[in-house]
Amino acid sequence: MNSCLKTTPLNEWHKTAGANMADFGEFDMPLWYETGVKNEHLAVLKSAGIFDTSHMACINVNGNNAFELINYCFTRDIATLKQGRCVYGAFLNSEGHCIDDAIVYKFSDIFFMICVNAGMGTAIAQHLDANKKSLDVSIEDLSQKVAKMDIQGINSARILSKLIQNPDTVFDRMPYFSFKGNFNESVSDESEVKLLDNTPVLLSRSGYTGEFGFEIFLNPDAIVKLWKDILSAGKNFDITACGLGSRDSLRTGACLPLSHQDIGSWKFINHPWDFALPYTKDKTSFTKNFLGADALSPAESDLFTYPFAGDSLRKVPAGDNTHVIDETGKVIGKVLTCATDMGISWHKGNIVSLCSENFPRDFKIKGISCGFIMVSKKLEPGMTVTLKEGKRAITATIMTDIRPDRTARKKLNNFI
Template structure:
């Protein structure tokens, strides 16, 4: 059975620019334009724009919306903001996942608290229907309306230290927009049925929802707007960012950047195994002592009763060489025993080793004359808990390389930097 490949509103633009295209999540998407390395480094040094209209949105509204999400979503909406674990409030968003009864991942997501009794959930390509159905199936009499907005939203990201400087040039009131917008917050409210409500506006009057989030580990924004408005904004940002060497970026740079930022790819780094024992414990509602959970949620019982443990760890190599991840990969311990598989293996081309320490092209303390040669990095899933600093081999049918288990990869990432530092 042949499935029709979908196209984003920017598809013709990508093809007119000679982008290398491929099917990703059922969408015809650009992998790269000039080169993956150039696009990766553009985000670390200046800015890059990404077409993310393949992502899906789901709205949840009604007096029972919060309770429905609290039951279906892993993070605790009543205790998820900052170190003090304050409740999610309007204008803020939070990362987590939707699990099945076995504690396995349906999809990861970001929940946006738009207003009282109104939420937007952003999920991965092709997952809007599945997540919407999961929410509806678990309504349990709650007063909530779940709407799948797949292919109704235009979405693009601008990422990199120059993102605000560039974006400010096309906003109607950049000073007001950039005041009071910390990491994982947003302004505006874009709804296809009511696109003018509480919107941030571009200087041509176009309403947008502007979120200070992204998938690169670097400072930047995600922008939601009407699909028929996205190409004009895309082209304007590329023009406005010319002096900052802005580049259109494809999925390959998105993958290498997110791997260096220790961010998972759904259905690859998280998937059909229990959503626990991984580098993203903040997505689960752990108690302060990490021995239990603060709320009930779908999958909780399975996670609490889990006995066949697997562990997901981040790793980094000594150079840019990679192996092919997947079922045919192997993780090999010091005794030569295969203990797991490789989930992701990418090359962060903005980092390198010097005297055993990792530096980034953006590191303020990088050694004089430092040049980033690139390091492979990613995630392994193994049958035992490994320690930070422990070496293992990863292998495919071509090569075997030694990597170290780490709790972080690319240093001096800018995603959390204060807005004032980036203007």
């Protein structure tokens, strides 16, 4: 291991479990375990999987003008965000380029938390500080001061119910992108969530797989025990420890971007994540002023990002050397992400998923390559392009979405 790499509190557990480790965001992280990426991916679709996400960073923003600062720096309009809810969006620079995407959590009108990607805690904290001017706001970078793990899959709540106090109360009225509790022991309110050993946690009904599940924030000293307890409690559900390989294939099939790969140093427009911008209903303007908004005006030189699905599980490497070629043979762009979602297949011209209610039981799911391309012209859903790297080439169909029938947004009572 590179001695300069940071580690999460679960690093020794990963090594003992035989994980294949690699540098991700300057952290020594597990790519996959002996189970393999395919089985880890399928475990989330069929039952449940857990992910070490302590490489991500959190920032507390507190003060009378906390709302004003975040609402100016963040792309989403949080004016209507309710206490106990969270929302996805991005932080842009003055050029309209994405510094990082993030989730903002609202504890109160003057207290928010922001969860950002690996290594971005200090950068976003400094970005906020540079824009606060005379506002009454305190900004606290919690990088490596908070641990985090995700449990994803249809059995997530059933497993967690064995490990938290008052599960019926905790899981009552907990829609998608809501949260309860706080990992800070000094904070206590009616929404508190505690493990059986009284450890406080922030439990968020969200995640990065597109499937039903939770993100759990807690004190770094408590995460190893919780990780082991979840594996033990979930044994009868065949819960599986999952690495970044399956996290990547799951998020890609769920049509979710990877920061600094699918979104980054180009204008934050013309992509599948327009919901992260505060558009008016006719999408001709924005509902608020925010940093970078002026730079997002359409121009002839703009690029377009589209989801795609391959014709089989064969994939190509992402990067500048893999070209997107249109029907005329012209190179029009590059591949940003290409992964294989092992839980889907083409069936009679449509994509079906293991989670589809109409999934034909005599049909074998083989997997489909999928991801995102960036091109220089507008494309329409259903159009096909060729993705080519050297002698390797695959046919890809432009999509509006990829893995159907995802469970993330379904009512929680379906999973109790």
